[in-house]
Amino acid sequence: MFDKLDDLLARYEEIMNELNEPTVTNNQDRFRKLMKEQSDLTPIVEAYKEYKKCKQDEEDSLALLDSESDEDMKEMLKEELSAAKKRIEELEKELKILLLPKDPNDDKNVIMEIRAGAGGDEAALFAAEMYRLYVHYAESQRWKTELLNVDEIGIGGMKEVSFTITGQGAYSKLKYESGVHRVQRVPETESGGRIHTSTVSVAVMPEVDDDIDIVIDDKDIRIDVMRASGNGGQCVNTTDSAVRLTHYPTGIVVYSQTEKSQLQNKAKAFALLKAKLYDLEQQQRHDAEAEMRRSQIGTGDRSEKIRTYNFPQGRVTDHRIGLTLYKLDKIMNGDIGEIIDGCILADQTAKLARMNQEG
Template structure:
C-alpha cells in the first residue's frame, strides 16, 4: 500500500512474485493441516462407529498426503542464499566431436523436459549449432521457485557411452558435456560493470526466429575486458533486447566468478584441500553394452536411461541434495560435540 510502491516497476514486480510464491507456500501447508485435522476427526469417529467403506477412504487419503509432505520437507533443505532463485543453465559440448555435440543437445532437451514437468518456464538465450549435428553450446533460463536450488546439483561434466550413430562402423564412443548453473541474481546484488570495460559486437542471428533472422545484426556478443568473460544472445527480436539479456548473463557470470573466489579463499583459510579432479564426470549415462545412469558422487543409479533422458532427473537431484544436507548436519553435530 506504499504510495511509491509502483514507482520502480521492476522492483515492484519482484516483490509481487515473492509475495505470490510465499502465499502459495503458506496456503499449501494450511491445506495439508486442514486435511490432517479432518482425517484425525474421521478416525476418532470410526473408533466409535466402524465403517469399512469410510476406513478405506481414510486409508487411501494418507499416502498422497505423506508423499506431498515428504516433498515439502525436502524443499526445506533448500535454504541456500540463492536456492529459491531462477537458474541460468549452460551446456557446452566437450571432447568427443560430433557425438559430444549431439550429447549436449540431448542434455538440453532433457533439462527442458525436466523443467516442463515441474511447470517451470524456460527461455533459450543462446544456441550455437554444431556443424553436423547437435549443439556446441546453449544457455537457457529456467524460471521457477527453487530452480537454482535443484539444478546446482547438475554442475559438472556428464559422460555418455553409446554406439555412435555418426560412426559408419557403429563403434562405441564416449562423449562429454559440461553443465554450468548460475542463479539469476539480477537486481539482488550489486555487480558494478563500467561501460569502458565492455566490448560489444553485433552479428546476424542464425536459426529459427522470424523474418529478421539473417537480415539485421540483432545478435549480440559481449566481452568483459578485465576478466575475458564472453556472453552471447541472439534469441530476442531486437538488438536492444539482446543487449539487455547479454548484460544479465554477464552479471550472472561475474557473480559466479566472485563466488568461486570467495569459496577458494574460505577453503584456503580453513586449511581445506581444493578438489584436484574438477572437470571429471559427475555422472555417466551408458546405453551400450547395458543401460545404466550412475552418479559418481552419490552412487545413485537407474537402469531406465530412456526415462532419465526424458527428464526424470529428480532422483539424482534429491540424492545429491540429501547428501549435502547430511554433510552439513554432520558438521554441525561435530562442532557442537567437540
C-alpha cells in the same frame, strides 16, 4: 536448537501480527519482505508446533499410564506413547534439516549453459540431448525456459547452448547439475560399432536480480553488434541484431542472437554476463573455503565428472552419491527427480555431520 526454535516461533508471531495491520499493505516493499519471511518460516513453525504437541502427548500418556490400572487401557496408552516417541524422533531430524543454513540463491531463477566437450560431433549431439532433458524436466516442474544463445552444428547437435529457467526454487534443484556429464555409446557415424566416450559440461548459475550488486563499468566492456548466424527465423539473419559482449577484466565473452531486436539481445547478453560474473565470485569464495566446498554436493569443482550415461547398458550413474539407475530412456526425457532428491539428501547429510562436529 530449541532456544533458536522458540525465537523463530516468536518472530513468526510478530510477522503475523504485523501482516494483520491495515497500514502494512501501503508499503509494498515491506509487505513483500514480510510475506517472504513468513513463507520461509512456515515449514519450521509447523514442524515445531507438531513437535511440541507430540511432546505433550508423550507426557500425558506417561501420567495416565502411572495412574491407570485397567490392562486394556494401559496397552492403548503404551501404543500412543510409542507412536508419539517415534514421531518426536522423526520431527527432531526434520527440524535439524529445516534449521540448516539456507543457500540464499535457492529461490532464484537459473541460467544454464551446456557446452560440448571431448568427442567432436558426438559431444555436440549429446549436448543437444542434455538441453532437451532440462527443458522436459523444467516442464515437469511447471517452470518456463527461454533460449539465450545456441551454436548449432548441421546434424542436429549443439556446440554450446545457454538458456534461462524461471520458476520457484529452480536453483535449489538444478544447482546439482553443474559439472561434467559423460556419455558412453556407439555413435551413429561409427561403422565399426565401437563404444565412444564423449563429454559435455553443464554450468548452472543463479540469475542476478536487484538484490545482488554486480557493477559492470562501461570502460571494462566492449559491445559488438552483428548479423545473427545459423538457423534463424525471418528477419533474424537479415539485420544486425546479434550482440556480443567482451568483459576485459575477466576475458568473459557472451553472445545473444535469439531475438529479432538488438535491444532485447543486449538485455539477454547483459543478464548472462552478470550471472557469469556472480558465478565467478561464488567460485572464488568456495575455493577460499575449501572444506565447505568439499562437503557440498554440486556447487564445487566445475571440472568434476559428476555423471555417466551408458547407453549400451541403459544405465545412469551419479558418481558423487553412488547412485545407479537403469532407466536411461526416462532420464533422457527429463525424469531426473530421483537423482536430484539423492543429491539433496547427501548434501543435507554432509551439512548435518559438519554442524554436529562444530557443535
